[in-house]
Amino acid sequence: MGDVQQLYDQVDTDQDLYGDWQREDSLRARPLFTVLWLITLAVIGVMVLRMTPNGLDGKKYIPVVVAFVPWMACVSAVTLVCALIGRRRALAVVCTLCLLTQLCWHWGYIWTSDERTHELPSVSSLTGGSADRYARVMTLNTKNGLADAQQIVRTVREEHVEVLTLQEANTGLLQRLAAAGLGSVLPYSVVAAPTGHDNGGVNVLYTAAKPVSTTGDLIAIEASSVPSACVRMASRTVCFGSVHPFSPRPRNQGLWNSGLDSIAKLQSNARLFVLMGDFNSTWDHASFRFLLGDRFVDAGEQNGSWFHMTYPSNVTLFGGRVKVPSLVEVDHIVHDRSVVVGDLETVTVAGSDHKALLGTLDVEG
Structure with a gap:
């Protein structure tokens, strides 16, 4: 015991x-x-x-x-x-x-309910003609015109881009683009007139097809003017715009809200729009979702192909030993619901603090 x-x-x-x-x-x-x-x-x-x-x-x-x-x-x-x-x-x-x-x-970034985005042709099969329903489009914030012009033109050629929008452009960049041969692939351009409230430079738009109409000032906006070109594609006329409202820094916050609200007024315009550029806002901002309303959609949020972060780019720390990844998605392709934009891709362009955003447009999707 x-x-x-x-x-x-x-x-x-x-x-x-x-x-x-x-x-x-x-x-x-x-x-x-x-x-x-x-x-x-x-x-x-x-x-x-x-x-x-x-x-x-x-x-x-x-x-x-x-x-x-x-x-x-x-x-x-x-x-x-x-x-x-x-x-x-x-x-x-x-x-x-x-x-x-x-x-x-963020379910739209994970899964798309629009199967039309999976039916777009590959980039290599795009013909580059305005007679068909498809077009490769590209947008880039050029960081005060410092982006590498030759790389921009090379990307346009390799990706068969038919519509290019640039933000923060200046005379020097436009001259370098011309010297690099951009005019041979995108011969038509609309340059916004400089204003007293340009943020970093002017907005520019290039097209492969001759526009049926153009304007250097699509809407009244307290930011860089919005150039627009309306292009005939298949049986429809699409109006492209290059946009760049102010960033939401404390000193710009009133301008940030008013800029996005100005773009939102296009919801009542009868034309068919594809708006591209540095919106300085993300899907999570209420002001950006208000801009979209019931009419427009953000291609990134609709594709189910994850996020396409575009800012910052070409930023390093500790003497270049650590590369800072792109953390926010502020560059967008915003379009009417009746068209489709898919096959999204980002490209790093030397000299810019943004990545270029590319997509394939189907106007009869």
Whole structure:
């Protein structure tokens, strides 16, 4: 009996030790999960800002923070894994709800309900003629005209681009593009007239086909003027525009809202539009979604082909040893619902702080 009692005593001792170890592990993990809770609360705060309505989403640093909403899903996913490993049920539930909400917001980037985007021809098969229904289009913010003109022309040739829009262009860039031979592939152009509120330069639009009409000032806007060219494609006339509203920096926030609202007025215009450029806003900004309204769609959000981040580009840290990835999707191809834009692609262009965004347009999709 004495041996049996000793065995029971030993088991009790082992259980006490195991309980002590568990308590010690819990105490050591407590600071970690406190940090994870704080991170989750910060994510929730960003998500609340994302729901700020149009007109109020341009206050202070709200638009800058909201631009990074897509990355909150990554933060929530990592925190959820840690919560599951640590058996923190409440934290896991909150992270799951955050993650599901973020996935719902960005479902169009994951899955497309428009099967027409899968039926577009390959880039290599595009003929480059205006008589058909297809056209490869491209937009690029040239960073005060510093983008590599030869690379722009080379990309236009390789991608069979028929419509090119540029932002922040200047006389020097236009001359370099001409010298690089852009006129031989895109002979028609519309250059917006300089104004007192240009942001970084003027907007420019090039086309392969002769436009049926052009204007250097499509809408009244407190930003660089919007040049437009209407081109006949198959049985339809498409009006292309190069846009660049102000960025939402604190000193520009009133101009940022008013610029996007000015573009939104095109919803009542009877013409068929494809608007391309640096919108200085993302799908998560209420002002951008207001611009789209019920009429326009953002090609990136409709394609189900993930995000096409365009800014920043060509940025490095620590003397060039660390390359900064593109983090936000501020360059867009916005179009009427009756046409299709797919096969999206980004291209890094030397000299610019934005990537070029390309897509294939089907006007009879």
